[in-house]
Amino acid sequence: MNIFWFVMMFLSILILLITNPSAVLSEMIGASADALSLCIELCAVYAVWLGIMEMVEASGLGEKLAKLLRPLIKKIFKVDDGETQKIIALNVSANMLGLGNAATPMGIRAMQKLDDGSGKANFAMIMLIVINATSIQLLPTTVIGLRASAGSQNPADIIIPTLLVTFCTTVLGILLVHTIHKIIHKKARAKK
């Protein structure tokens, strides 16, 4: 991320230095203000979802959901800890309903649980990021809403194509992470 950010910033500023030097600082502050208003909006969204999620957990529904998804999560993430499995289950379910913002707090907590303090991402963490990126979408709520307000005749007709495509990408993601993990493991063992 460090290298990536450096390249993006450096190249952009270098080009702007020639084409439009006065835009640099104003654009940066503008974007930072955008981030601030996004965060305020997110704070409102998170307050609602964290409250709801706390109810889900306190009532024992989280545990039930986790039980339902446990075999799958155990197989995909190779995680044995029950509490972590539960948080991952909540994160994945929120993602499936197209509620990315509700999934984020759960994702952050899952990452904290999975963190082993080594400074390196482990298998389950990488899997969680890939699953979140490719996530199966049962109901792309936001996109359907936007499309409806743009005057679409049948805003929901993208549900099946989306389901189909996201199913393929999720399977592909899981397979890729497993394969790469196996290859790296083999190499590490060969070195020893």
Add this chain to the structure above:
Amino acid sequence: MSVSDYILPILFVMLFLYCLYKRVNTYDTFVKGAKGAIKLVVDIFPFIASILIAVALLRVSGITDFLAQLLSPIFNALGIPTELCELVLLRPFTGSGSYGILENIFTTYGPDSYISRCACVIMGCSETIFYVATVYISQTKVQKLFYAIPVALICSLVGTILACLVCKIM
């Protein structure tokens, strides 16, 4: 009103009923959960700001336009229309930005056109990967993500190609 409008309210009603059945103090519990929101947002603000700043500079410097033009022959060869290049390029970085582009596509090409439908499916099968990855690991000690981002990007690209194919048929 569409069917999807009813799903969340119905789920919420079920949750409250279940809490009643389990004798959970809903008010206390909700407050306890909601309390975490401000701290969470304060913690992730610098990460969000640094990504949005980089994206803003990329756009205003013309690098994204240049990349979109440069890559459009490759995208075309993969079956991705030129009109969708900007969306595909910016989607991994910014959620609000890509929703802006999506609305632009709706008004330019009409919400029921092939381009718009492709764009919708692309939004579903891709994610603001850089944003998610930075925010998710922001509260851990992790510095190296190894192959997480390349794999996620490859999946999104495959998803984009599939989306353009599927929308032609369905």
